[in-house]
Amino acid sequence: MDAFIELDRVEKVFDVRKKTGFLKRERRQVRAVDSISFTVARGEMVGYIGPNGAGKSTTIKMLTGILTPSGGRLRVAGIDPSRERTRLAHRIGVVFGQRTTLWWDLPLIDSYRLMHRMYRIPDARYRENLDRCVELLELVDLLDVPVRQLSLGQRMRGDIAAALLHDPEVLYLDEPTIGLDVISKAKVRGFLRELNTERGTTVLLTTHDLQDIEQLCSRVMVIDHGRLMYDGPLAGLHEVGESERTLVVDLERELPPIVAAPARVVRVEGPRQWLAFPASESAAALVARVAAEYPLVDLSVREPDIEAVIAKMYAGEAEKAVS
């Protein structure tokens, strides 16, 4: 397999200085990334998840050449990112979910023209890539609109297009769906899937939204306290974490807790009941059973969030350690 991104015992240590008095400072070392090793093959789509402050962003910053690793070996497309930042820049695309590369006061198209010239993209290639992004990300009506007037979802689509005009081989996305509504999320996910399958672009994304991972990534890496806790398919992660989904049902009237194994009622509030069931079970079968036996008015299914999955994973590890 063609390893496109290679990390070998990469670490990043920050010196944190805290003021403890006049001129007195306490120095402390924080290992943001602690001896992480993994490889990503060309064309893979990988989810990189973990709680806040786990070291996700630090890893992305090292992969893009923003930060220099304190130790270990790191290569992207054979390039050492921290040494050849500008050469690497032509081959990677980066989208920071909460920071934009677009020009606030100018029409969207102006930002793309800047990319065209700054990255020296050949004219024909630029036109072709722009047309494709405009079509797939539905930007045609937005090109002449100043960026400050775009909604968050529109701006995010605009940012993704800006990161792809120079044909990067790998796209890093830091929280690409944060704050977006359901429709915008679906558009962004659809586009990324298409980009990955049609163009073979390698994608590495960090997210808090487990659905991003479920719908996009065949592989997921979990990082916490700077260490890689899990690396494998999402299904495996569910097993490791034994995560549960929640079915919320509204009944016609108040009733005793629903009996429908393997689901169990975790909360009752008037006619509304919360049923937890294993994430690997089909929601449809459960809904059919409940609907057949109870007077159902409304329902919704809640996906487990990443924090819950990871928390369960830890609980499991702790139990193993005790027994």
Next chain:
Amino acid sequence: MAETSRLGEGVRAYRLIAGMWIRSAMTYRTSFVVTMCANLVMTGLDFVGILLMFSQVDSLGGWGLPEIAFLYGLSVTAFGIADLVLGSMDVLGSRIRDGSFDILLVRPAPVLAQIGADRFAVRRLGRITQGTVVLGWALTSVEVDWSAAKVLLVPLMVVSSAAIFCAVFVAGAAFQIFAQDASEVQNAFTYGGTTLLQYPPTVFGKDFVRGVTFVLPLAFVNWVPASYVLGRPYPLELPGWAAFTPPLVAVACAALAGLAWRAGLGSYRSTGS
């Protein structure tokens, strides 16, 4: 070879980004015109202040009005050029705090050029205009036996001092990376520096002048070469050729500033803050 191509890349990136900021400013046309006018009025008032002072005193430290105007015009023009080219480098601190500095680091262009062109504003031409008008008037009013060397020295002084101010801006930006919120400290060096240079050296104490001449090479911007052009004694006992050293001082400052910038960027990339 590699260095010259990097310089070319930097100039190119600078032009591209400055162009985007000009277009951004143009989207608010009225505001653009108003700030431009306000800027001209403000800088004009500065000079009126000096005129008022001279209506009370005939000379300041033995220097007459045209001579003060000569110092003032040189200093303001040079500072105006540096301010136009790199004047927004003090936004670097806020860019680091809000994380948008990272976006500049993933683009294929030198970071210094990108941050130098940040918030590029045409309204800063106001200061240059005012400086050149005053300088022009001073040049026609001072009583000087113009020699080829003196004529050559005037543009050389402007360019060298602009370069020195630019170096101070860059060093200040590098310092901001180390000290996070130091734009105020930087302003003390640059804006404070221009106010100082608009008055002749004999007003200040000798120790102070010595400190400024050697600690901060800013004095070369004005006093020494200006004293040569005006045929006055140097503020300190320096050899005659000292008036022609500004370009060398400028190159040395630029080199030091370049090193400081490199160290600052390196520190950012190893600390992330």
